[in-house]
Amino acid sequence: MVKKKEFIIFFLLFLLALFFVYIYNNITKAKDDIFDRIENHQIEQISSILKNIEKDILDSAEIKSSKDLFSLFNDENMRESYERIISLMLTSNVKYAYILYKDEKDRFRFLLDASKTDKAEFYQKFDVTLSEYEAIYREKKPQIIKQHDIENLYLTYLYPIISNGHVVGLFSIDITTNIQKIILESIKPLETFFVVLIIFILLLMAMTIMQIFHYFVTRKKIFTDTLTKTFNRNYLEEISSMLNLEHYSLAMLDLDKFKAINDTYGHKAGDYVLAQASRIFKDSIRDSDILIRYGGEEFLLLIHNRNDSESNIDICERLRHNVSKEHFYYDTNEIKVHVSIGLHKHPSLEKNIQEAIKIADGMLYIAKKNGRNRVIAYDELEHAKTSSSASSKDISYVKEALDDERVLCYFQPIYNHKSGEIFKYEALVRIVSKNNTVISPMQFLPQLKHTNMHYKLTQRILLIVFEKFRNNQKLVSININFSDLMNPDIEEMIIKNLKNNHHLASRITFEILESDEIDDVELFKQKINLLHSLKTKVSIDDFGSGYSNFKTIIDVEANFLKIDGSLIKNIDKNNKDFRVVKSIIHFARQSNMQTIAEFVHSKEVYEKLLLLDIDYMQGFYISAPEASLVEREELFKTAF
Template sequence: MSSNFWEILLVDDDEKFHQIVAESFDEIFINDKKVKMLHARNAQEAKKILQQYSDIAIAFIDIAMHTPDAGLDLVNYIRQTLYNSSMRIVIINSDDSPVPASDIIAHYDINDYKDSRCIKSQRLFTTIRTAIKQYQQFKDLKDKRDEIYKKMTTNEITSLPNRMKLSENLDTIGGKSLILINIDDFSLINNHNGFEFGDEVLKSFAKFLIEKYSRYAEVYHLEADKFALLCLQSDTSHTQEESISIIKEDIYKHEFNVKDVKFHLTATLGAVLDERGNIIQKAEFALKEARLYGKNNAKKYSDDLQIVRTIHSNSIWTGRIREAIAHNNILAYFQPIQNAKNGKIEKYETLVRLKYENEIYSPFHFLDAALYSGQMFEIFKVMLSGACQKAQTTASVLSINISEYDLKHPKFLQTIHKTIQSYDISSQQIVFEILENNSISRDKNIQNTLNILHQDGFNLAIDDFGADCSNFAQLNNLPINFIKIDGQFIKNIIEDKNSQIVTKTILDYAHQKGIPVVAEFVCSKEIYEYVKEIGVDFLQGYYISEPKPELI
C-alpha cells in the first residue's frame, strides 16, 4: 500500500470528465493521505497503467468507450488475468451500454455501480472515501493472510520453504525429480552440543545446499534434519543418477564451521526421478530403503524396492486380516510340547493361522501387516479365546504369544481376566510367551503388567531367548517360569559350534536359576536326540508334530 497517496484510476473516454474529477480531488486528503488520480482514456491505456502501478485502490470504469462493452472486458482483465481481488471497482453506467445494470451487478465482480451524474457531483467524495475504507480493510486482511500463509509454508529455523510448500509446488502436471536429504546422526549433535548449536548446524547446512544447488533446484527444509531438492533443470554434465551420488559426496567432503567448531556431516538420500504422483511418498520410500543399508547411502525409487513390496503386501494383507476377523477366519492352531524326560505331551503352544479363499496361511504372510495396521490385539483376543476353549477339555498347559503391542493395550489385563472367567478355567493352565525385545526390558509399565499376571497365577515364558535383544538380565528382572531357546540355534545345532555353545550356556544359566528350558524347531531325529542329551527339559517342533487345529 502506497505510503504517500491513494492511487485511483479513472477510465473514461470523456476528456471533460477527467478534468472535473482531477479538479475535484486536487489537494484532497482521505485518512491523512492525498489522492493521486491516474487517467486512462481507453482500456489499452488502462492496462498499461495497471502494469505500472500495483497498489491502485479504486478503478472507476466507464462501460462503453471505444466499444460498447470495453469497460466490462477491462473488469474481467483485472479480476481474471491480473488476479487482483483487492482493487475496488466502480462501474460508471452509460446510455450506450448493451448490458442491463442488473446483469452487470449479478455477473461481474464489481463493488459498486454509479450513474455518471453521481460521479460528477459531490457524492463522488463519499463514494471514494467508502471504497478506500473497504480497500484498506481488505488489504489488511490480505496482508494478515499472507503473513499466516508464509509462516505455514516456511521453516522457522532456516527460513526455507517447508513440506507444505513443497506439496503445493508438486501439485502440477508432469514428471518431477525430488531428492530427500536426511542428515545422519543429527540427534547426536543436539544431545552433545545442545539444540541451539543444532539449529545453527541446520542453518549452515541449508546455506550449503542453496549455494551449491540452487542453480538447478529449489531447496526445502521439510522438518528437523530432513531437506529436499526439487530439481528444476538437469546439470547437463552429469546424469540424474550421477548427480545423486555427487550430492552425497559433496556433503561428505564439505567442512562445516559453526561457532568456530569445524566438522563433517554425512547424509542418506532418497530420490525420485521423473515420476508422476505421490512424489514425496515415493522419495521417502527410497530414503527408507537407503537406510536399510546404513548411513551415507543413496537410493533411487522404483516399484521394485523391497520396502515398496513390503508396503504393498501389508496393504493387501491388512484388508484380508480385517475380513478374517469379521468372518471368524483367524484360527487357533496348537503345536504340542513334549516333556523330554517322560516323552509325554504336557503343553501346547497356541499359534495363529489365517484362512483366506480356502487356503490356510501362517503368520509369516500376515503378521507384519497386523503390526502395520494395528490389528495385533484383535488377533491376540482370538488366540486367547481359542486357548481357553481348549483348556476346558485338557489338563495340559496352553501358551499364547504376547507382544509389546498387546502389553501396552489399555484393555490387556481386563481382556485376560474377563476371558478366563467366561471359560471358567484356572490361570495355572495359561502361559504367556513374551516376544522379548528392548522395549520390554526397559519399560517399567510393561514389567509391572507382567508382575500382575504372575501374581494372578499365570506362568510367563521368554520366547526366542538368545535372539537379537535377549539378555540374561531379564531372568532377574521378570518372574519367568520357562525359557524357549530361539529356533535359529536349535535348527543348526548339529553342524554349528556357535549354536551349541549358545544353547549350552543358556541351559546352564537357566538350570542354575531353576528355570525349565524349551527347545523349538526340533525338526529331525538327530536334533531331537542331541537336545535331549544336553539336558533340554521340553521339546517342540515338526519332528514331534506340526501345529494342528485340534489337540493330539
C-alpha cells in the first residue's frame, strides 16, 4: 500500500506553505492599506486646496467657458499671480502642478505651470495618451492616475474646473512621497523572507511529490508480474494485513495441463499462453476485483462482494468460459486452454487469508481431480455432504485423529464379471469422529495437500493395509500420490515392509493418480521401477482425467488402467464417453494392461461396460465401501 510517511510530510508542508502564503498576503494587504490611507489623506488635502482655488478663479473672472479660462491666463500678470498661489502647494511630496485646457481642436495645452523646475510655456502643447484625461471631461469628477513606479508611489491627481455644468479646464498635480518608500523598504526584507521561505517549502513539496512518484513507479515494478502484468505475491503480502476479507470471496485459478503445453510446444509458448490467459482473466473481472499471480500457472482472485446481481460463482464461470472459448495460436499451432477454479465464498470465516487460500486450493485440487475445467465452491461441497459432520476438517483435526488412532480404512471390492468373483479390494481412508461418525476423505484430504500431515496419513494407511493383508490371500489396492513416492519416509516404509515379504508384495497394487502433475518424468519412472522391483503391481488411477501421456504410461509398464469415473458415470447416456472408454480399453489391451471401471453406480452403466468387455468393475451398484471385507454373496445388494 501507499507509504503514509511521505503523504503526511507532503500534507504538513502544504499546510505550512498555505500558512506562509497567508502571512505574506496579509503583509501585502497591510502595506497596500497603509499606502491607500496615505494617498487618500494627501488627495483630500490637495482636493480641498484646489476647490478653493477653483472657486476663486471662477468668481474673479466670471469664467463661463474654456475660452474665458484661456483669456484669463493669457494675461501674464494674472498667470503669475495664480502660479504663486498654486506653488504654495509644492512640497517634497508634490513636485508638479499645472492647469490644462482643451483648445478648439481638442488638444491639451498648458495654461499655467507652477512647477519650480522644468516649467512649461504658456499655451505649450501637452501630449497625453492616458484615458483619464478624457474621462474627466465625460465624468466631470476627479481622476487618479497611479503610475507604474510603485516604489516611489508616483501618482497624478486630476481635478476638474467646472462652470455651468461643463469642464472648462483641469488641475494636474503630480504627487510623490518618501514615506511610502520608507515603509516599502522596511517591509521589503520581510516580504523577501517569506517569498524565499515559500519557494523553499514548494521545493520540498516538489521533492516529496517526486519521492511519492518514484515510490509508485517502483511499487508498480515490485508488485507487478512482468509476464502477465498482474499483481504478484509481493502485493499480496503488502495488502494482507489491511485486507478486509468480509468484502471478498477468494478463488484459486490454475491453467489445466500447463506443464504439457511447456513440454509439447516449449516454454515460450507457455509464456504466451500465460500472458494471454491473464489478459482474459483481467477482462472477465470487475475493477473492484484483485487478480494476483500466485505462482507458476496459478492465480489468486479476490472477488469483491458488491451489491449487484452477479454472484462470485457467476464471475468464476464467466472467467472459465472465456478461457475455454478462446483460440490460442502459437507458431501456427492451436493450443486449447482450460482453467480449473477453487472458490471459497466466505474467507472471512477463517483465521487469516493463508487459511482461506488453503481451503480454496483444496477446492482447486478437487476440481482437477473431478475432471478439470470446472469451478468447485466451498459452500457447494458443504451442502453436498451427507455426513453429520458437515464442516471441513483442518490439519489439526487429522493430527488429533492420528494421535487417537481414529484413522481407519474402508474397503470396496473390485469385481471380475467374467468369473463372478471379487478380484481385489481398494483401501479407502476414513476418520471416525469422537461421536463415532464416519468422516469421508473429501472433508479432510484437500486441506492436507502437500503438507507433512498428508504424508503421515499415507504412512498410517500403509501400515493398516500391510497389517490387515499380511496373513491372508486377498489382493488389495492402495491409492498413493506421486508426491508420496518422493517422500523418503514413505519410500523407506514401503521397502521395509515389502522387500523381504514377496507374498504380501505380490498381492498389493499401488494406484498412482494419473491426474497428478508429474514434473520429472524420469524420476517418476524410477519410482515405478522401484515398486516393480519389490514385486508389487502398479495401476494408473483416474485415467482419462489428466494429460494422458501414453508413452510415459507404456514406459512405466503399468499393470492396470483404472478409467476415471467422470467417463464411466454417464456412459449409458453419452455416446462420446462410450467411444472414449472403448478406445482406452483397446489401448490398454495393446499395451498388456488390464482395465478397471470405477463409478459403476447403476445397472445401465454395468450393462454398457459388459458390452465393452472391460476386465474389472467397481462402484456402488456392485458394493459400497465397508469397514470389513465384503464377501461374494454380499455383492449387488442394491440391484434388487
